Amino acid sequence: MIIEVDKDADAGAIAALCDSLTTGDDVTVWPVSIGGRRFVAVSGDEARVPDIDAPIIVGRHSTNARGYWLVDRANGVAPSTVNVGDNPVGCGPLWCAAGPCALESFDDAVATGLAVRQQGAHALRIGIFKPRTSPYNFQGKQGPGVKLVPELKAAVGLPVVTEVLDPRDVGLMAEVADCLQVGTRNMTNQALLKELGGAGRPVLLKRGYRTPVEEWLRAAEFIVAHGNPSVILCARGISSFDTSLRFMPDLGAVLAARERTDLPVIFDPSHSAGRADAVARVALAAAAFGVDGLLIEAHIAPQRMYRPGDSGQAYDPTKISSLMAACTAVCDITARL
Numbered sequence: 001m002i003i004e005v006d007k008d009a010d011a012g013a014i015a016a017l018c019d020s021l022t023t024g025d026d027v028t029v030w031p032v033s034i035g036g037r038r039f040v041a042v043s044g045d046e047a048r049v050p051d052i053d054a055p056i057i058v059g060r061h062s063t064n065a066r067g068y069w070l071v072d073r074a075n076g077v078a079p080s081t082v083n084v085g086d087n088p089v090g091c092g093p094l095w096c097a098a099g100p101c102a103l104e105s106f107d108d109a110v111a112t113g114l115a116v117r118q119q120g121a122h123a124l125r126i127g128i129f130k131p132r133t134s135p136y137n138f139q140g141k142q143g144p145g146v147k148l149v150p151e152l153k154a155a156v157g158l159p160v161v162t163e164v165l166d167p168r169d170v171g172l173m174a175e176v177a178d179c180l181q182v183g184t185r186n187m188t189n190q191a192l193l194k195e196l197g198g199a200g201r202p203v204l205l206k207r208g209y210r211t212p213v214e215e216w217l218r219a220a221e222f223i224v225a226h227g228n229p230s231v232i233l234c235a236r237g238i239s240s241f242d243t244s245l246r247f248m249p250d251l252g253a254v255l256a257a258r259e260r261t262d263l264p265v266i267f268d269p270s271h272s273a274g275r276a277d278a279v280a281r282v283a284l285a286a287a288a289f290g291v292d293g294l295l296i297e298a299h300i301a302p303q304r305m306y307r308p309g310d311s312g313q314a315y316d317p318t319k320i321s322s323l324m325a326a327c328t329a330v331c332d333i334t335a336r337l
């Protein structure tokens, strides 16, 4: 349940309301402020939440039906623009984060970063902690890699988007990165989502490859309800009986998310396509569905990437500017249709 309180209510009155709502019946209550509006979030059986009539309450909203309220566009709370570094994602020019799947060779990461920057990318994407399906694959540089991020960022001159796997790493990663990515395999990791609510950094939330759109929005609600409204939704393909592409592009999800929330929606064509020669096609299709940005894996020398890895889908960084121009043209055309 979400209870909206007067935006000018003082902290003491909100704390008193929280206290009186907290019963012994597994009802947990916490205050949250978003975009100048103030709320008290309540988890637990709504029937057990005391029906208090405090003067600071301006609205009492059940979350039983959808499981989200703050990100619901009908309520005008979640933002339509999220800044990564100084660049807005949403309601403006197509945003692009591009870069290597993982930090492997530092020099290659810098060279790739400089190439994507020169091509007009707004951020560098790079994995330090990698979610792998085998414990024997390269797991990312992890702790020692985190220490390299400030140097990498300074050398490239772009904000850094990087994945966080473990709630215990959120604080550390928030110190060095500009945007924290939740990967498809962690979209339902609620401990991580809650921690990201306090990260003070925008979160790029990928759709789980086996999760419905409504669950993706509930995952976003976890982050927002725990204090962080800066969430970028990233579609990235879903599993299907058909594996012509590595993951089926979830283009309908872009429309569905748009209809339900104002949060920016971007697309990762790389993990959907799974092959470099299809990345541009999937990106153009996503542009036709009106995305706010793209997350693209790119590498100056894919033959040097570790294996098994994502070298087969690494896009040529020198093509990013023309891809973005083509995607922008498609966005403009479809917006007029």
Ligand code: PEP
Binding pocket: 101, 127, 131, 163, 182, 183, 184, 185, 206, 236, 268, 271
């Ligand atoms: C990634 O972007 O590096 C990644 C691992 O993506 P996903 O979580 O979509 O598989």
Ligand code: MN
Binding pocket: 101, 102, 297, 310
């Ligand atoms: Mn990858």
